Amino acid sequence: MVPHLITALTGPINELEQRVLDSMPAIERWFRLEWMEHTPPFYSAVDIRNAGFKLAPVDTNLYPGGWNYLTPEMLPLAVQAAQAAIEKICPEARNLLVIPENHTTRNTFYLSSVAQLQRIFHMAGLNVRVGSIDPAIKKTTTVELPHGEHVTLEPVIRGRRRLGLKDFDPCTILLNNDLAAGIPGILEDIHEQYLLPPLHAGWSVRRKSNHFHSYEEVSKRFGKLLGIDPWLINPMFGKCGEVNFAEGPGMDCLSSNVDALLTKIRRKYKEYGINEKPFVVVKADNGTSGKGIMTVRDAKDLEALGRKSRTDFGKAGQEVSDLIIQEGVLTNERMNDAVAEPVVYMMDRYVVGGFYRVHAERGVDESLNAPGSRFVPLAFAESTRLPQPGMKPGASAPNRFYMYGVIGRLAMLAASYELEATDPDAEIYD
Template identity: 30%
Template sequence: MIQDVIHKSIVSNIDAVNDWFKQKGNQLKFPIYSSYDIRDSGYKVAPVDANIYPAGFNNICQIDYEGAVQIFKRYMDKKYPGVNHIALLAEEHTKNPYYWDNISKILGIIKGADKKACVGWAKDMTEDFVAENSIGEEIVVHPIKRQGNKITMHGHQVDFIVSNNDFSVSYDGYFKGAEVIVDPFYELGWFRRRKHDFFRHYNTLVEEFCKVIDLDPWLMSVETSLFENFDLNDQETLHRLAHEVDVLLKKQKEKFIQYDRSEDPFVIIKNNSGTYGLAVLTVNSAEEVLAFNNKARKKMKATKGGGGVNQVVIQEGIPTRLISEEETAEPALYMIGDELAGGFLRAHKQKGPNESLNSPGAIYKRLCVSDLKINVEGYPLENVYGWLAKLGVLAIGKEIDQFSL
């Protein structure tokens, strides 16, 4: 399996890759946290999504969770040593108890780092809202208000916000010019951020990284192209899209021949912004694009907030070889700043290896990155997945630099 080859190359060059990562990181800013969905096909392994406002902290293993508290404390002590009171900005769209499990865990990390914290919504509310997680614990959500250039919560000024809201719509009215630090930056929200930027930076970093470990960057990259003026009701758009899909499938086939792969390639078409696994299609040929049915068209219109899709990325498909108790699975890795903080396996009984697993019905299983602190050489999967997450956070750092934040 290719992850063994990558693992051995990293271990053999561990001092060089650590120096390279440090040198790159010294030039960049990182968000307070981020997460990466990774696909491991056995012949290549790469992240296929990167989230700057991740939910899912309730799914990381307990040992990782305890370590995350210390990593968070280091991050805050280094970047924001004077901050003691933190407002955690939550999503407004959901009463999903598992999302509130995630909020409970983030609160636990913040408080475990000796900070005071409470949860808020940046919306017009006359009174507090009480949410409930999956074990019946209540989380009080306070209204966050702007008064002049100050942000307040229940009458007190807020100086620091940790956002778990992905800003699918702009919050300029709340935060632009306000006397408050928001981390991750609200300017990185999906109202502005685009996936093709992340993958462009990521693939460039992989080329550099693979020079250090002397491997073909194709083994860790994910080819991704931008497709603009997306309109499934327009025949010219469909023909342009079909052509681009065909070009990528042929490029994949050439690499499959080089690596003696017998399977057929496939392509993922997905919204260039947004999350929740919405507006994602798997296609196997250009002909499939030209024959899109109503179900496919409806799926590509689904977005958080209903804003529609006008740009997509066309991405090489990476199947997952991972099976957990007869369920298709993929790893997700979490970072706090530039440090690995946790992970889990996302598994789905109703989905196949070529499909998105980030959909209703997914369940979550143990994958602990803390094992790497015991013995890097003995945990090849965690090591490879961990380095992909580190490359991912460097790519996000490049996005931040691109936006001059």
């Protein structure tokens, strides 16, 4: 099932789809060459918004949950991608340790995702166990999940230079914990095991502005390849640091940046004849898990920010002072009259599936990553068929999903650039 677009099936997005389909061999070659030079994140999920006149990523998660929402038809793709990823990193790997988020014993939805990851890597030929770094997990704990499944959490044991479990010594450690509360000492100074993703991918270090700076670079290069305006696939952004919501310092910086970005968006809307009111999204520059995202159509709206506590914007009780101001991208996709947006899942350099995030109570200019959202698997049962050149743009599910996959992979490539640029262990040459 493909959600319908409420915009007419004409205009920039369909021209873009046609250009992408016509350029498929060049696009795939371009990606192949990029992956010869850059290492993709181990896994990632990208939130995409389709405005009908613009298709762009708005968030890239390097510790994705939600694996349980992938359809059974997608599991073989995920297993193949997992095999490829592990073979590149540790070909002789036998044991894999998955480290989930803390404080999750009551969150059966999240633990169902962990169970799905465990299943994927088991089917890829690995012994997989789940080790918790949550101080509350002091002994082996089994949590019953919906549909008769269960997941077993075991306390992680730290040796001199290795992490493991009792009677379990892994070659590779897969983090599914975004480290928003900081990097715990138990994960530091591990030199004899592969830790994926690297610690500097965690939200205590990572910044969205770095990611979208890298994405801007990627979109310009991709736009040149296709002969398109990169704006059609790139959300513009600005940033402000040291903003104190309650006391006022930094609010002038925020206001001027919002004004400047809104002016740039108005200019683009005028260029393309778009009759929508521009907006920006103000959110924490590090991971927010959907918290504290504010839609702003006028700098005057920022007065409401002063009434928010700083922790309204953060995850794990973290205070937030660094903000990203991102061009708002409407979502004009609908599923049974509810607003929808696609989320694309990738492992290594492969698209392995995804779902639509659907929210009946949110508007086209609001974040759908909020309580009340539901998840509808992408109709990827037929996506293993090749895209269908010659079909009218917007009429074919494989064509629509191929477009999503291209945008998702561009964001994944940007994450690769970002992690290389922010790697604290990278050698610096004059």
